[in-house]
Amino acid sequence: MGKVVLVTGVARHLGARFVREIRREPDVDLVVGVDVQPSPYGLEQAPPEGSGGRVADYVFARADIRRPAVARIIAEHSVDTVVHLNVTATPLGSGGRGTVKETNVIGTMQLLGACQKAPTVQRLVVKSTTSVYGSAPRDPAVFTEQMQPRALPSGGFAKDACEVEGYVRGFSRRRPDVAVCVLRFANIVGPAADTPLNEYFSLPVLPTVLGYDPRMQFVHEDDAVEVLRLAALEPRRGTTNSGTFNVAGEGVLLLSQCARRLARPTVPLLLPAISWVAGLIRQTRVADFSPEQIRLLTHGRVVDVRHLHETFGYTPVRSTAEAFADFAAAAAAGLLPTERLAAATDRLAGMLPPAGRTPAAAGRTTEGGPAGAGPAESGTWELDLR
Amino acid sequence: MSAAREYAMGDAKVIPIESARTGGAAQPPSRDREAAAQPDADRSTADRSTADRSVPGREGADRTRPGTRPPAQGRDARRARGPVRPPAAGPEDDRRAAHRRLPPLSALPQGPLPGPAAAGAAGAAAVGEAVGGAADRAGAAAERIADAVGHALAGPLGGAAERLLGRGWERRAANGLAFLRRRITGDYEVDEFGFDRELTEEVFLSLLRPLAEKYFRVEVRGIENIPAEGGVLIVANHSGVVPLDALMTHVAVHDHHPARRHLRMLAADLVFVLPGVNELARKAGHTLACNEDAQRLLERGEVVGVWPEGFKGIGKPFSERYKLQRFGRGGFVASALRAQVPIVPCSIVGAEETYPMIGNARTLARLLGLPYVPLTPTFPWLGPLGAVPLPTKWTIQFGEPIATDVHPPEAADDPMLVFDLTDEVRETIQHTLYRLLVQRRSVFF
Numbered sequence: 110m111g112k113v114v115l116v117t118g119v120a121r122h123l124g125a126r127f128v129r130e131i132r133r134e135p136d137v138d139l140v141v142g143v144d145v146q147p148s149p150y151g152l153e154q155a156p157p158e159g160s161g162g163r164v165a166d167y168v169f170a171r172a173d174i175r176r177p178a179v180a181r182i183i184a185e186h187s188v189d190t191v192v193h194l195n196v197t198a199t200p201l202g203s204g205g206r207g208t209v210k211e212t213n214v215i216g217t218m219q220l221l222g223a224c225q226k227a228p229t230v231q232r233l234v235v236k237s238t239t240s241v242y243g244s245a246p247r248d249p250a251v252f253t254e255q256m257q258p259r260a261l262p263s264g265g266f267a268k269d270a271c272e273v274e275g276y277v278r279g280f281s282r283r284r285p286d287v288a289v290c291v292l293r294f295a296n297i298v299g300p301a302a303d304t305p306l307n308e309y310f311s312l313p314v315l316p317t318v319l320g321y322d323p324r325m326q327f328v329h330e331d332d333a334v335e336v337l338r339l340a341a342l343e344p345r346r347g348t349t350n351s352g353t354f355n356v357a358g359e360g361v362l363l364l365s366q367c368a369r370r371l372a373r374p375t376v377p378l379l380l381p382a383i384s385w386v387a388g389l390i391r392q393t394r395v396a397d398f399s400p401e402q403i404r405l406l407t408h409g410r411v412v413d414v415r416h417l418h419e420t421f422g423y424t425p426v427r428s429t430a431e432a433f434a435d436f437a438a439a440a441a442a443g444l445l446p447t448e449r450l451a452a453a454t455d456r457l458a459g460m461l462p463p464a465g466r467t468p469a470a471a472g473r474t475t476e477g478g479p480a481g482a483g484p485a486e487s488g489t490w491e492l493d494l495r
Numbered sequence: 496m497s498a499a500r501e502y503a504m505g506d507a508k509v510i511p512i513e514s515a516r517t518g519g520a521a522q523p524p525s526r527d528r529e530a531a532a533q534p535d536a537d538r539s540t541a542d543r544s545t546a547d548r549s550v551p552g553r554e555g556a557d558r559t560r561p562g563t564r565p566p567a568q569g570r571d572a573r574r575a576r577g578p579v580r581p582p583a584a585g586p587e588d589d590r591r592a593a594h595r596r597l598p599p600l601s602a603l604p605q606g607p608l609p610g611p612a613a614a615g616a617a618g619a620a621a622v623g624e625a626v627g628g629a630a631d632r633a634g635a636a637a638e639r640i641a642d643a644v645g646h647a648l649a650g651p652l653g654g655a656a657e658r659l660l661g662r663g664w665e666r667r668a669a670n671g672l673a674f675l676r677r678r679i680t681g682d683y684e685v686d687e688f689g690f691d692r693e694l695t696e697e698v699f700l701s702l703l704r705p706l707a708e709k710y711f712r713v714e715v716r717g718i719e720n721i722p723a724e725g726g727v728l729i730v731a732n733h734s735g736v737v738p739l740d741a742l743m744t745h746v747a748v749h750d751h752h753p754a755r756r757h758l759r760m761l762a763a764d765l766v767f768v769l770p771g772v773n774e775l776a777r778k779a780g781h782t783l784a785c786n787e788d789a790q791r792l793l794e795r796g797e798v799v800g801v802w803p804e805g806f807k808g809i810g811k812p813f814s815e816r817y818k819l820q821r822f823g824r825g826g827f828v829a830s831a832l833r834a835q836v837p838i839v840p841c842s843i844v845g846a847e848e849t850y851p852m853i854g855n856a857r858t859l860a861r862l863l864g865l866p867y868v869p870l871t872p873t874f875p876w877l878g879p880l881g882a883v884p885l886p887t888k889w890t891i892q893f894g895e896p897i898a899t900d901v902h903p904p905e906a907a908d909d910p911m912l913v914f915d916l917t918d919e920v921r922e923t924i925q926h927t928l929y930r931l932l933v934q935r936r937s938v939f940f
Contacts, residue, residue, distance in 0.1 A: 246764065246767040246768045246773060246783075247764045247767065247768070247783065248783075249783060249785050249787035249788050249791075250687065250688045250689070250782045250783060250787075250788050250791075251687050251688070251787070251788070251791055253787075256787065318770070319770060319771075320769075320770025320771035320772075320773070320774060321770055321773065321774055322689075322777070322778070324685070324687070324688075324689045324777070360684070360687075361685055361686065361687050361689065362685070363685055363689065363691075365681070366681040366683070366685070367681070368681070369678075369679065369680060369681030370680070370681040370682075380770075409689075411687050411688075430684075446637075447679050447680050447681075448680075449635070449637065449638060450637050450679045451676045451679050451680050452638065453637045453638045453640075453641035454641065454672045454673075454675050454676040454679070455672075455676065456638070456641050456642065457641040457644060457672055458668075458669050458672040458673065458676075460642075460646060461665045461668055461669055461672075
């Protein structure tokens with residue numbers, strides 16, 4: 110008899126992708142999807158295209174994990190692996206912050222309660238976030254799994270995630286026989302990921318905080334799904350997949366770098382002004398721009414991924430920069446003509462006479478010329494003439 | 496690589512405008528990846544990349560030079576490019592011009608305010624288009640100017656440029672352009688601490704170097720005490736109100752060390768709270784003075800600089816000059832012990848007299864949330880002029896390394912040993928300071 114995997118949050122992009130992936134596993138017999146609404150990604154339909162071989166059955170159970178109904182579902186299908194992906198920052202469809210918090214915290218409590226009562230459950234995977242570390246100027250530059258931030262997040266999704274992790278720790282104490290894996294994901298990006306940061310980067314003009322250039326880390330959704338898959342299965346030889354792991358792509362990008370790679374102009378604003386703009390953006394529903402996201406965009410956050418590479422045994426295929434490049438390739442073209450500016454510099458460089466051969470002629474000084482090409486260009490020229 | 500190379504190869508007549516527009520920002524250009532990947536301190540890499548680039552340059556120059564007037568070609572190209580502009584650009588020239596002058600976001604609220612989501616998105620898109628038009632024009636203008644300048648330099652102005660800027664200006668200009676290109680497209684790398692090596696080398700150090708070489712005439716001794724590779728902790732005395740001594744030490748280590756190593760400084764948390772300052776500090780490779788960061792840097796094999804006196808040292812009154820303050824709690828020694836790296840004591844003479852602090856405006860400091868507000872003979876009485884440091888003559892002496900690998904890493908938890916080592920480092924620096932002060936002829940020469 111194969112595994113029975115219960116997945117919460119299948120109505121979201123990541124959950125749906127994970128279900129598709131885990132159904133292809135040979136030793137998985139049944140996948141139970143739980144959410145308040147059926148997945149809009151068509152999980153119920155025929156087996157995923159191109160899979161070739163056998164795929165596990167899929168059952169959707171409409172249930173609100175805030176209610177005890179989930180215990181019945183676990184008992185009914187004798188679930189042995191629970192993958193809890195319904196810890197999210199944004200509401201599904203309508204609903205405010207209150208609903209999100211309830212789903213995150215009360216939902217996790219109910220689910221863990223149900224798991225504790227179910228003797229069949231052997232493995233629990235919980236999606237968390239690196240925002241449990243907060244974003245503060247007085248914290249270390251790189252967080253490892255053991256580090257505690259100097260101040261716990263005061264609210265928002267980060268606080269939910271902290272509380273969820275607290276309940277998960279309590280659960281693993283009460284059920285030491287269950288392998289528990291907490292995955293702290295950095296910001297998930299991808300062509301189709303539906304995260305708040307993706308929405309932010311889709312704005313035509315990126316508001317930033319004046320005087321701060323935060324360090325960001327991303328993980329590609331393909332890598333996120335792969336890490337979840339590995340965590341939900343038996344550990345491979347020489348690796349452990351229970352414990353807490355930071356999941357992020359190698360390397361770091363600065364926000365200014367992201368903006369330039371997206372060819373989006375940035376507007377640096379003072380902190381009070383940006384709170385106002387964030388409120389406006391939130392109200393118009395162009396993007397979710399929460400206070401904790403502003404903190405992220407102010408101070409940034411970088412986590413250490415050595416533990417993931419060495420203990421968990423997985424190195425994300427895409428680095429932070431590559432994950433972001435994949436997202437940028439799918440994003441709409443930006444407003445800055447960076448391509449053309451870059452081409453202009455290339456042409457200018459190509460037209461420079463080769464060193465050591467110069468025609469003897471007199472004329473204007475060179476500083477006069479490029480100064481017209483824009484402030485950045487003139488600045489660099491002067492610098493270069495040191 | 497290939498697309499970028501095409502731009503460089505093509506002469507003024509075959510301008511891939513279309514591809515530039517349709518390509519959009521989709522694929523970040525990968526030109527000069529090698530240069531970006533290892534922007535090594537030694538100039539040889541830079542030279543190599545320029546040599547690469549000068550090949551297409553030579554072709555272009557050969558084609559344009561003989562007799563013909565190159566700028567005319569540029570003008571032709573411009574005319575040909577005219578109709579390629581977006582058709583929507585025509586009627587609303589004024590509005591677009593306005594958008595260009597205004598910061599784009601100030602226009603953003605106009606859209607979203609009246610209606611719900613759809614209106615907001617539409618408004619944003621409209622603004623986007625308008626700004627996009629302006630951006631297109633800016634791009635075209637930049638190309639035109641690049642053409643004109645390039646032809647001028649290839650033709651009549653080359654001689655003038657050489658006379659004015661000295662030999663090899665083409666190479667430097669090409670370097671500058673490559674740097675500019677990477678900045679425009681965001682095609683550079685930072686490490687996990689946010690250290691932007693290229694920016695530090697090209698901009699920060701270039702700005703600080705005249706200060707170190709011409710103004711303070713820093714004399715560097717004992718640079719051979721810093722190993723060519725591997726982690727090392729440099730511990731120095733702190734003085735002079737403004738952390739100029741730390742910046743000068745960075746220049747000294749980078750410019751004098753044969754391996755051109757970068758000094759990664761551990762800075763006070765105040766640095767990372769202040770807007771603007773924190774951004775520059777991170778890009779210059781500094782990080783917060785805490786055990787985790789220090790150890791991480793040392794384990795990565797970096798040269799880490801620490802000024803354990805902190806604000807007690809840098810903000811001490813002039814009467815106490817060159818008297819070392821307490822060395823914190825010895826956390827730096829524990830980090831070095833754990834990482835098993837040597838400690839190099841460093842004594843800096845001359846920084847104390849740059850701003851002789853004769854008083855401290857305590858009330859104002861408390862109001863501003865700063866550790867001190869200095870009063871010097873010139874500041875704040877002479878206004879901004881008073882903020883100019885005195886041109887003292889500096890000496891930076893790196894001492895003999897103190898080995899820590901004779902102790903096991905667990906020794907970091909032995910407070911007696913940590914205190915002993917802390918005292919040893921402190922005494923070494925203090926004695927070296929006294930010796931250097933005796934040798935010094937004058938504060939200013």
